[in-house]
Amino acid sequence: MTTFNLPDVGEGLTEADVASWKVSVGDTVEVNQIFVEIETAKSLVELPSPYAGVVTELHAAEGETVQVDEPLISINEDGEAPVPTGVPEPNEALSTAAPVASEEPGPLVGSGPTADSATRRARVNRPEPSATGARTASVRASGTPAALADQISRRAQGFSQVVAREVDRRKPAVANFVDRVLAKPPVRRLAKELGIDINDVVGTGSQGEVTREDVNSYQAQREAEHAAAPTYWRPGTGAPETRIERIPVRGVRKATAKAMVDSAFTAPHVSIFVDVDATRTMEYVARLKKSRDFEGIKVSPLLVLAKAVIWAAARNPSVNASWVPGPNGDEIHQKHFMNLGIAAATPRGLLVPNIKDAQDLSMKELAIALNELAATARAGKTRPEDMRDGTLSITNIGVLGIDIGTPIINPGEVAIVAFGTIKQKPWVVDGQVVPRWITTLGGSFDHRVVDGDLSARFMADVASIMQEPAMLLD
Amino acid sequence: MPRSAAEALEQDLIQILTPEGKRQSHSLYDAYLEDVDDDMLRDFYRDMAMTRRFDQEATALQRQGQLCLWVPLRGQEAAQIGSGRATRDGDYIFPTYREHGVALTRNVPFSEMLRLFRGISGGGWDPRENNFHMYTMVLAAQLPHAAGYAMAVNLEQHGWDEAKRAAEGEAVVAYFGDGSSTEGEAHESMVFANSFNAPVVYFCQNNQYAISVPFEVQSKVPLVSRAAGYGMPGIRVDGNDVLAVLAVTRWALEHARSGKGPVFIEAVTYRLGAHTTADDPTKYRMSEEEKLWAPKDPLVRLETYLRENDLVDDAFFEQLAQDADEMAATVRRDAMAFPVPPLAKSFEQVYAEAHPLVQEELAWHLEYEAGFADQAADGEK
Numbered sequence: 001m002t003t004f005n006l007p008d009v010g011e012g013l014t015e016a017d018v019a020s021w022k023v024s025v026g027d028t029v030e031v032n033q034i035f036v037e038i039e040t041a042k043s044l045v046e047l048p049s050p051y052a053g054v055v056t057e058l059h060a061a062e063g064e065t066v067q068v069d070e071p072l073i074s075i076n077e078d079g080e081a082p083v084p085t086g087v088p089e090p091n092e093a094l095s096t097a098a099p100v101a102s103e104e105p106g107p108l109v110g111s112g113p114t115a116d117s118a119t120r121r122a123r124v125n126r127p128e129p130s131a132t133g134a135r136t137a138s139v140r141a142s143g144t145p146a147a148l149a150d151q152i153s154r155r156a157q158g159f160s161q162v163v164a165r166e167v168d169r170r171k172p173a174v175a176n177f178v179d180r181v182l183a184k185p186p187v188r189r190l191a192k193e194l195g196i197d198i199n200d201v202v203g204t205g206s207q208g209e210v211t212r213e214d215v216n217s218y219q220a221q222r223e224a225e226h227a228a229a230p231t232y233w234r235p236g237t238g239a240p241e242t243r244i245e246r247i248p249v250r251g252v253r254k255a256t257a258k259a260m261v262d263s264a265f266t267a268p269h270v271s272i273f274v275d276v277d278a279t280r281t282m283e284y285v286a287r288l289k290k291s292r293d294f295e296g297i298k299v300s301p302l303l304v305l306a307k308a309v310i311w312a313a314a315r316n317p318s319v320n321a322s323w324v325p326g327p328n329g330d331e332i333h334q335k336h337f338m339n340l341g342i343a344a345a346t347p348r349g350l351l352v353p354n355i356k357d358a359q360d361l362s363m364k365e366l367a368i369a370l371n372e373l374a375a376t377a378r379a380g381k382t383r384p385e386d387m388r389d390g391t392l393s394i395t396n397i398g399v400l401g402i403d404i405g406t407p408i409i410n411p412g413e414v415a416i417v418a419f420g421t422i423k424q425k426p427w428v429v430d431g432q433v434v435p436r437w438i439t440t441l442g443g444s445f446d447h448r449v450v451d452g453d454l455s456a457r458f459m460a461d462v463a464s465i466m467q468e469p470a471m472l473l474d
Numbered sequence: 475m476p477r478s479a480a481e482a483l484e485q486d487l488i489q490i491l492t493p494e495g496k497r498q499s500h501s502l503y504d505a506y507l508e509d510v511d512d513d514m515l516r517d518f519y520r521d522m523a524m525t526r527r528f529d530q531e532a533t534a535l536q537r538q539g540q541l542c543l544w545v546p547l548r549g550q551e552a553a554q555i556g557s558g559r560a561t562r563d564g565d566y567i568f569p570t571y572r573e574h575g576v577a578l579t580r581n582v583p584f585s586e587m588l589r590l591f592r593g594i595s596g597g598g599w600d601p602r603e604n605n606f607h608m609y610t611m612v613l614a615a616q617l618p619h620a621a622g623y624a625m626a627v628n629l630e631q632h633g634w635d636e637a638k639r640a641a642e643g644e645a646v647v648a649y650f651g652d653g654s655s656t657e658g659e660a661h662e663s664m665v666f667a668n669s670f671n672a673p674v675v676y677f678c679q680n681n682q683y684a685i686s687v688p689f690e691v692q693s694k695v696p697l698v699s700r701a702a703g704y705g706m707p708g709i710r711v712d713g714n715d716v717l718a719v720l721a722v723t724r725w726a727l728e729h730a731r732s733g734k735g736p737v738f739i740e741a742v743t744y745r746l747g748a749h750t751t752a753d754d755p756t757k758y759r760m761s762e763e764e765k766l767w768a769p770k771d772p773l774v775r776l777e778t779y780l781r782e783n784d785l786v787d788d789a790f791f792e793q794l795a796q797d798a799d800e801m802a803a804t805v806r807r808d809a810m811a812f813p814v815p816p817l818a819k820s821f822e823q824v825y826a827e828a829h830p831l832v833q834e835e836l837a838w839h840l841e842y843e844a845g846f847a848d849q850a851a852d853g854e855k
Contacts, residue, residue, distance in 0.1 A: 004538070005539070007537070007538060007539025007540075008539065009536070009537055009539075009751065009752075010751075010752045011542075011543065011752045031806075032531075032534045042752060042753065042754060043748075043753065043754025043756075043757065044754065044756075045537065045754075046537070047537050047538070048534040048537050048538060049538075050538040050539075050540070122846065122847035123845050123846055123847060
C-alpha cells in the first residue's frame with residue numbers, strides 16, 4: 001500500500017485545504033487520474049494520482065487543512081495484496097509504508113526527507129569542523145561552523161528548493177556573516193531621521209536584518225519611556241504604598257547587586273581620574289572609518305581605549321590579576337592573558353561579557369570582537385561563558401553624556417577603567433586656548449593588589465595612548 | 475496614428491491556415507512552403523500532439539510533487555514547432571524556459587528537460603549536441619547572448635560570398651515572450667544585433683500575458699512595430715498557424731543568413747494554461763476570453779485541415795494517442811530514475827578551474843554532511 005503525501009504544488013507553499021474529493025475509498029484510480037481538488041494560498045489545483053490501484057484511505061475530510069508532506073491518500077497499488085479498506089491503518093504502518101512499499105522513489109521536491117522532516121537530523125558527537133587555510137576577517141569573525149554551513153547551503157539554494165526550505169528554518173546566516181547591521185536603505189534612512197543609531201536596534205528580519213517594524217517599535221518604546229515621564233510623580237493623596245512601586249530583585253539585577261556588594265566590601269577601592277586630550281584618538285578613529293580595510297566595521301574611540309588598556313596592562317601587570325584567598329594564605333594571581341570585559345547595558349540589565357585573549361587581536365580583529373560582543377549583548381544572547389574568567393574591565397559611561405564616575409570593580413578582578421564622554425572643550429596648548437576633544441578616564445583598583453603609584457602609572461599609560469595612538473606602534 | 479494593440483490583432487497578420495482549417499495562398503510565403511507535402515503536414519501534427527502530451531505529463535508530475543515547477547506551453551505548439559522546423563542543424567537556438575516544442579524539433583529528449591525542473595541539474599542537456607541552448611530562467615537574459623553569438627558568427631563567416639552564406643551560413647533564433655520584450659536586455663540585444671548586422675531572428679511568442687499582466691499593459695502598439703525602430707524587418711504572424719510560422723521563419727532565417735541583419739517576428743498566440751504551475755489564470759483573466767481563443771487552437775485547425783483533405787483517418791489519431799501515452803510513460807519512468815547528484819557536485823560548477831575559496835567551502839560542506847548520525851544509513855545523496 002502506498003501513501004501519497006501532499007506535495008508543494010506552488011513555490012514554497014506549506015499547506016492546502018481539501019476542496020473536494022473526486023474519488024472514494026474502494027474506487028479504482030489510474031495514474032494521472034484526478035483524485036482531489038485542493039485550494040492553496042495561490043490557486044485551486046487538481047491533483048492527478050501518481051499511482052494506479054484501489055483507494056484505501058482518504059486522510060482528510062473536505063474543508064480540512066493538510067500540511068505539505070502530510071498523508072493525503074492511500075492507494076493499494078495494482079498487484080499488491082489487498083488490504084481491508086476503510087480500516088484505519090496503524091500510524092506506524094503509515095509512516096513506514098510510504099517510502100518502502102512504492103517501487104518509485106518518494107517525492108523528491110518540496111516533500112523529501114531532507115526538506116520536511118519535522119525534526120532536525122541528529123548529529124553524531126564529533127568535534128566541530130575546523131577551518132583550514134586562510135580565511136577572510138569576516139569569515140573569521142562569523143563564528144560558528146554552523147553559520148558557515150548555513151552560508152554554503154544558502155549559496156547553493158539555487159540548485160533546489162529543498163535546500164532553500166531547509167535553510168529558511170535555521171537561524172539567520174547572512175547576518176552572522178556580515179560585519180554590520182543589515183537593513184534596507186529606506187530603513188536606514190528612517191532610523192537616521194528618527195535619530196536612532198541603527199546598531200542599537202535588534203533585527204528580527206528573516207536574515208537577521210533590521211526591518212522598518214523594528215525601527216518603529218524601537219522608536220515607540222523610546223517614546224513610551226519619555227511620554228511616561230510627566231505622569232511619573234504621583235500625588236500623595238492615596239495610601240503611601242501606591243506611591244511606591246515594588247520591583248522584585250531577580251536575575252541579572254540580583255546578580256549585579258551581589259557582585260557589587262561583594263566587590264565593594266571585600267576589595268578596598270581606590271579611584272583616580274585623569275583628563276585626556278583625545279583629539280588624536282578622534283582623528284585616528286575617523287581615518288579608520290574611511291579606510292577600505294575597515295569597511296563595514298564599526299569603529300569608535302572605545303576601540304582605541306581597549307587597545308590602550310591592553311597595552312598599558314602589559315607594562316603594569318599587577319592590574320591584570322586577582323586576589324585569591326586560600327587555605328595556606330592569600331595569593332595574587334597575575335594573568336598573562338587578557339580577557340577584556342566590556343560593561344554593557346542590555347535589555348536584561350548590566351552584563352560584563354569579555355573578549356577572550358584580547359591581547360592576541362589586531363586592531364581590526366578587536367574592532368570586530370567589540371562589535372560582536374555589543375550586538376550579542378543587545379540581542380540578549382550573551383552566554384554565561386562569555387562573562388566568565390574576565391581579567392580586567394572597561395565601562396563606557398560616556399555614551400550617555402556623563403563625564404566620569406567611580407566604577408566598581410568586577411568581582412574576581414582588581415581593576416576597572418571608566419570612559420567618560422568625549423566632547424570639545426577649551427584646552428590650553430602651548431599657552432593658547434584652543435578647542436580640543438577632551439575626555440576623562442577613571443580607574444578603580446583593589447588596593448590590596450594595586451598600590452596608588454602603580455594605579456597612577458597604569459592610568460597615565462592608558463591616557464598617553466588616548467593622547468597619541470601612534471605610540472601603539474612603538 | 476499608431477493602431478492600438480487590440481486593433482492590430484486583426485490586421486497585417488500573416489495566416490496560411492485559418493482557424494476553420496482552410497488553407498489560403500500568400501504571394502510571398504507560398505514559395506517557402508513548396509516542399510511541404512502530406513507527410514510533413516502529418517508530422518507537424520504529430521510533433522504538436524506529442525509536445526502537448528509531454529506538457530500534460532510534466533504538469534502531472536509537478537502536481538505529484540516530482541518537479542519543483544513546470545512551465546506549460548499548451549496553445550503555443552504551432553509557434554514552436556513551425557519555427558523550430560524552419561531551422562537548420564547548424565543554426566543555434568536560445569530558448570526561454572518554455573520552448574519544449576522547439577526542443578523536440580532539435581531532438582533534445584523530453585526526459586532530459588525534466589532534470590532542471592526536478593531540481594537536480596542546472597541544465598540537463600549539452601547545448602553543443604543539438605545547438606539548443608540551456609533554458610534561461612532569467613527573463614530576456616538569453617537575448618544579449620543571442621546577439622553576441624550571432625556577432626561571432628559574422629566574424630567567423632567574414633569574407634563569405636552570398637552563395638556560401640546561403641548554403642553553409644549559420645543563423646541564430648532568439649526566443650522570448652511579450653513579457654520579456656519590455657526587459658532592458660531585449661532592447662540592448664536588438665540595438666547591437668542591428669548595428670552589427672548580426673544574423674539573429676528575434677522570435678517573440680506573444681501569448682498575451684506576462685504572468686498575470688495583460689498585453690495591453692506591456693505595449694500600446696503591436697510589438698512588431700518596434701522592429702522599425704531598430705531598423706529591421708518585422709513580421710506579424712498567426713502563431714497558432716504552423717504553416718504560416720514555418721514560412722515566415724524560413725524567410726527570416728534566409729534574410730539573416732544572407733548577411734542582411736536581424737529580423738523580428740511576432741507570433742500572435744495564446745497561452746491556454748497557467749504561466750507556470752505556481753499560478754492560477756482564473757485569478758487574472760476571464761473565462762470569456764479563454765473561450766474566444768479556444769477555437770483558434772493550433773491542433774484543432776490542423777486536424778480539421780488534415781481530415782477535410784482526407785490526409786488522415788481515425789487510425790492515425792488512435793495510433794498517435796497510443797504513441798503519446800507510451801512516450802509519457804517513458805518520460806515518467808526516466809524522470810523518476812534520474813540519479814540525484816550530491817550537493818557537493820555543485821561546488822564543481824562554480825568556476826572552470828579549482829578555486830581555493832570554493833574548495834574550502836566544499837571541505838566544510840563535506841565535513842558538515844558527514845556529521846549527521848543517519849549519514850551511514852542515508853548514503854551519499
